[in-house]
Amino acid sequence: xxxxxxxxxxxxxxxxxxxxxxxxxxxxxxxxxxxxxxxxxxxxxxxxxxxxxxxxxxxxxxxxxxxxxxxxxxxxxxxxxxxxxxxxxxxxxxxxxxxxxxxxxxxxxxxxxxxxxxxxxxxxxxxxxxxxxxxxxxxxxxxxxxxxxxxxxxxxxxxxxxxxxxxxxxxxxxxxxxxxxxxxxxxxxxxxxxxxxxxxxxxxxxxxxxxxxxxxxxxxxxxxxxxxxxxxxxxxxxxxxxxxxxxxxxxxxxxxxxxxxxxxxxxxxxxxxxxxxxxxxxxxxxxxxxxxxxxxxxxxxxxxxxxxxxxxxxxxxxxxxxxxxxxxxxxxxxxxxxxxxxxxxxxxxxxxxxxxxxxxxxxxxxxxxxxxxxxxxxxxxxxxxxxxxxxxxxxxxxxxxxxxxxxxxxxxxxxxxxxxxxxxxxx
Ligand code: HAM
Numbered sequence: 001x002x003x004x005x006x007x008x009x010x011x012x013x014x015x016x017x018x019x020x021x022x023x024x025x026x027x028x029x030x031x032x033x034x035x036x037x038x039x040x041x042x043x044x045x046x047x048x049x050x051x052x053x054x055x056x057x058x059x060x061x062x063x064x065x066x067x068x069x070x071x072x073x074x075x076x077x078x079x080x081x082x083x084x085x086x087x088x089x090x091x092x093x094x095x096x097x098x099x100x101x102x103x104x105x106x107x108x109x110x111x112x113x114x115x116x117x118x119x120x121x122x123x124x125x126x127x128x129x130x131x132x133x134x135x136x137x138x139x140x141x142x143x144x145x146x147x148x149x150x151x152x153x154x155x156x157x158x159x160x161x162x163x164x165x166x167x168x169x170x171x172x173x174x175x176x177x178x179x180x181x182x183x184x185x186x187x188x189x190x191x192x193x194x195x196x197x198x199x200x201x202x203x204x205x206x207x208x209x210x211x212x213x214x215x216x217x218x219x220x221x222x223x224x225x226x227x228x229x230x231x232x233x234x235x236x237x238x239x240x241x242x243x244x245x246x247x248x249x250x251x252x253x254x255x256x257x258x259x260x261x262x263x264x265x266x267x268x269x270x271x272x273x274x275x276x277x278x279x280x281x282x283x284x285x286x287x288x289x290x291x292x293x294x295x296x297x298x299x300x301x302x303x304x305x306x307x308x309x310x311x312x313x314x315x316x317x318x319x320x321x322x323x324x325x326x327x328x329x330x331x332x333x334x335x336x337x338x339x340x341x342x343x344x345x346x347x348x349x350x351x352x353x354x355x356x357x358x359x360x361x362x363x364x365x366x367x368x369x370x371x372x373x374x375x376x377x378x379x380x381x382x383x384x385x386x387x388x389x390x391x392x393x394x395x396x397x398x399x400x401x402x403x404x405x406x407x408x409x410x411x412x413x414x415x416x417x418x419x420x421x422x423x424x425x426x427x
Contacts, residue, residue, distance in 0.1 A: 001340050005142065006122070006242050007116055007122065008113075008121045008122025008123065009121065009122060009123045010112070010121065010123070010292040010313075010398050014329065015112055015329075015399075016272070017329060018326040018327055018328060019320070019326050019381065020312070020315045020316070021320055021326070021327065022108055022154065022319065022326045022327070023127065023154065023312045023316060024127075024312075026150060026153050026154050027107055027127040027310075027367065028104070028107075029149065030127060030146060030149050030150045030153055031105040031146070033149070034103065034129075034142065034149075034289055035103050036103040036104060036105040036129050036131075036146075037103065037104060037105070038052055038104070038105055038106065039086060039089060039105070039106055040108065041079075041082070041085040041086060041088070041089050041108075042079075042085070043078060043079060043108075043109070044076045044077060044078050044079065044320070045076070045077060045079055045084075045249065046074070046075070046076070046077075046083055047065070047067050047075040047076060047077040048075070048081070049077075049085070049088055049298070050065060050077055050080060050081075050084055051088065052084075052297055052298060053083070053084030053088075053266060053294060053297060053298055054080065054081065054084055054264050054265060054266065055264060055265025055266065057200055057201055057265065058149050058263055058264055059197050059263060060080045060081070060082070060112060060263065060264065062276055063113065064080060064112040064113045064114055065077050065078075065080055065111075065112070065113070066078040066080075066111045066112075066113060066380070078111035079108075079110055079111065080110055080111060080112045081110055081126070081264070082106050082108065082110065082126060082128045082130075082309060083128070083130060083264075083266070083291065083294070083305075083307060083309070083311065084266075084294070084298070085134075085331075086104055086106065086128075086130045086307075087130075087132070087291075087294050087295055087298055087300070087305065088298060090102065090132055090239070090256055090295070090300070090303070091295065091298060091299065091300035095132070095224040095410070096133065096301060097302060097402060099323055099363070100132070100133030100134060101131045101132055101133040101134035101139060102131075102132045103129070103130075103131050104129065104130045104131075104132070105127070105128065105129045105130075106126075106127075107125065107126070107127045107128075107312070108125065108126065109123055109124070110123075110124055110125070110126050111123055112124070112132075118317065119283060119314045119317055121313060124311055124312070124313050125181065125311070125312040125313065125320075126144050126309040126310060127150070127309065127310045127312060128283040128288075128307060128308065128309035128310070129143060129146055129307050129308060130305055130306075130307035131143055131305065131306055131307060132303060132304070132305040133303055133304065133305070135234075135292065135304040137235075137237040137238040137241055137270075138237050138241060139306055140234075140241075140269075140290060140306055141238060141241035141242055141244075143246055143306050143307060143308060144161070144163070144242065144245075144254075144287065145248075145249075146308075147161075147272075147274055147286045147288070147308050147310070148245070148274075149248060149249075150220075150286070150310065151274060151285065151286070151315075152251075153248070154166075154315060154319060154324070155319070155322070155324045156276075156285075156315070156318050156322060156324070158276060158278075158318065158324060159255040159273060159274050159275065159276055159277065159285065160253075160255065160274070160275060160276075160277050161253070161255070161270040161273075161274050162255050162256075162257040162272065162273050162275075163238075163242075163254055163255075163256060163257070163260070163262050163270065163271065164223065164224065164252065164256060164257055164258055164259075164260040164261070164270075164272075165223060165224050165227055165231065165234075165235040165238075165269050165270055165271070166203075166223050166229070166261065166267055166268055166269060166271055166289075167224075167226055167227035167228075167231045167232075167268065167269065168229075168230075168231045168268050168269065169268065169291070170228075171223075171226045171227050171228050171231065172223075172226075172268075174226055175221065175223050175226040175330050176203065176306075177204055178221045178319050179202045179203070179205075179206075179207070179220060179221050180198070180202045180225075182220050183198050183199070183202060183205055183216070183220070185247065186216055187258070189212060189216060190205070190210075190212070190213055191210045191212060191213065191226075192215065193208075193210065193290075194208050194210060194213045194380040199231060203261045204261060204263070205217065206220060206258075206259045206260075206261050207259055207260065207261050214259075217258070217259050220258075220302075222258035222260075223258060224258060231269055234239045234269055234270075235269070235270070238270060239328060241258075249370050253354060253390060254272075260272070260273060262287065262289055266291040266293060266294040266297065267289040267290060267291055268290055268291065268293055269289070269290040269292065270289050270290045270306065271289035271290070272287070272289060272308070273286070273287045273288075273290060274286040274310075274319060277378075282318070283314060283318075284311075284314070285310055285311065285314050285315055285318065286308050286310035286311075287308060287309065288308025288309060289306065289308075289309050290304070290398075291305050291306065291307075292304040292305065311387070324339055324394035328379075329379070330379070331378045331379025331380045331381065332359040332360055332361045332378060332380050332381070333353075333358045333359045333360065333380070333381050333382060333421055334350075334353055334358055334359070334360040334361070334380065334381070334382045334383070334384055334417070334421060335354075335360070335361050335362075335371075335374065335375035335378055335380040335382075335383050335384075336349055336350045336360060336361070336362050336363060336383075336384045336386065337363045337368065337372060337375065337383050337384065337385045337386070338362070338363070338365075338371075338385075338386045338387070339368060339385070339386070339387035340387050340388040340390070341388055341391075342386040342387050342388055342391050343365060345386055345391045345412075346362055346384075347362055347404075349384065349386065349396070349412070349414060349417070350362045352413070352414025352415075353414050353417060353418055355414065356414055356415065356418040357417045357418075358414075358417075358421055358422075361378060363375060366386075368381045371383075375401065381401060381402055381421070382398055382399065382400050382401060382402055382421055382424070383398075383401065383415060384396050384397070384398050384399075384401045385397040385398075385399065386412070390412060391412070393410060393412075394411060394412045394415060395409045395410065395412055396409070396410055396412045397409060397410075398410050398417060398420055398421070400425075401422055408420065
C-alpha cells in the first residue's frame with residue numbers, strides 16, 4: 001500500500017526549512033519590536049466558537065471547517081483561523097485584568113477545506129497579531145505598520161496595501177439596504193454566483209472575482225459614505241496617522257478601496273489587505289481589521305480589538321518568486337570518517353565532541369571515498385579521519401572542508417579536536 005499525504009497538505013523538507021526559518025524568525029523579531037507577546041491556543045476548539053465568532057453565514061463555517069464529533073460526543077473543529085481562539089483565551093484567562101491593550105501574536109497551523117491551488121491549501125500557517133482592549137485609531141495604524149514592516153523586513157517588494165472602513169453596526173444597516181437596492185437594480189447583469197451571493201451577503205458581491213460584477217461593483221454605494229459619528233472620526237484620524245507613517249517609512253503607501261470587505265463576519269470599522277501588486281485576491285499575503293463586536297458575541301465584556309494574519313505559505317511563495325536570499329542550513333562542524341576497525345573509536349569521539357558542543361555526525365560504514373562524499377553532501381565544515389593506525393598512535397587527521405582547507409594531525413581526544421576545530425574558525 002502506498003500512503004500519500006492528504007490533499008492540500010505539504011511535507012516541509014529540510015531543504016525548504018530556511019524559508020520557514022526566515023518567515024518565523026522575522027515574525028518573532030517584528031512582533032517583539034512592537035511589544036507583542038506570544039500566545040498559543042489549542043489546535044482544536046468547540047465548533048460553536050467558530051460558528052458564532054467567524055459567523056454562520058461565512059464560507060468558512062458553511063463549507064470549509066474540519067469538524068467532527070469526538071469520542072465523548074463533543075463537536076470539535078480544527079481551527080480555521082486564530083482570532084476567535086485568541087478572544088476566547090482572552091476571556092477565559094481574564095486578560096482584561098492586565099494593562100490594556102494586550103498585544104499578542106501567534107504563528108500556527110490553520111485548517112480549511114478549500115480547493116487546493118497555488119497559495120491555497122488545506123493545512124496552512126499564519127503569523128497573526130491581535131491588539132485587544134484599545135479602541136483608538138493609533139492602534140489600527142500600529143497594526144497596519146506592523147504588517148508593513150513584516151513584509152519590508154522579509155525583503156518583499158511591490159506589495160499594495162488597501163484599506164476600507166465598514167463602519168459600525170448602526171450605519172451598516174442603511175448601507176447594506178442601499179447596496180442591496182443598487183445590486184437588485186442590475187441583478188440581470190450579475191452572474192449566477194453573485195445573484196446567489198446577493199441573497200445571502202450583499203457585501204460579498206463587492207469583492208466578487210467575476211469581471212462583469214467588478215465593473216458594476218465599482219459604481220456601487222461606498223461604505224465610507226455611510227459612516228457617521230465616532231466611526232467617521234476614527235476613520236479620518238486613521239487616514240492622517242497612515243499619512244504620517246511616511247515619515248518613518250518613505251515607501252509606505254495605501255489606497256482606499258471601497259470594494260474591500262472581508263470574508264469573516266466579526267469585522268467593523270477598519271479592514272485592510274496587503275497583496276502583491278500583480279495578483280488576484282488569491283495572493284493576499286496579510287489581511288485583517290478591527291473586530292470590536294467579537295468579544296461580546298463570544299460572551300465576554302464588550303472589548304475592542306484589531307489584528308491581522310499573514311499566510312506563511314504565500315509569503316514564502318513570494319520570497320521565492322522575488323528570489324530573495326535565505327540563510328543556507330549550516331552542516332555539522334565535524335563528520336567523523338572511520339576506516340578498518342576504528343568505527344567504535346569514531347563513535348566514541350563523536351559523542352565526546354557533541355558533549356563539548358561541537359556538532360558531529362558519524363559517517364556511514366562505507367568506503368573512504370563514499371564517506372568523504374557524504375561529509376561534503378552534509379555540508380560539513382571538517383572531517384576527522386580515523387583508521388587503525390591513528391587509533392594506535394593516538395592522533396587523528398583533521399581536514400578542513402572550508403576554503404583553502406588544510407589538513408592537520410591532532411591528538412585523538414575530544415577536547416583537543418574541539419579546540420582545533422574552534423581555533424580554525426570552522427565550527
Ligand atoms: P483571512 O483573510 O481568512 O483572515 O486569512 C488571513 C490570511 O491567511 C490570508 O490573507 C492568507 O494569506 C492566509 N490564508 C487564508 N486561507 C488560506 C489557505 N487556504 N491557504 C493558504 N493561506 C491562507 C483571518 O484568518 C483573520 N483571523 C485575520 C485577522 C486577525 N483579523 C483580525 N485579526
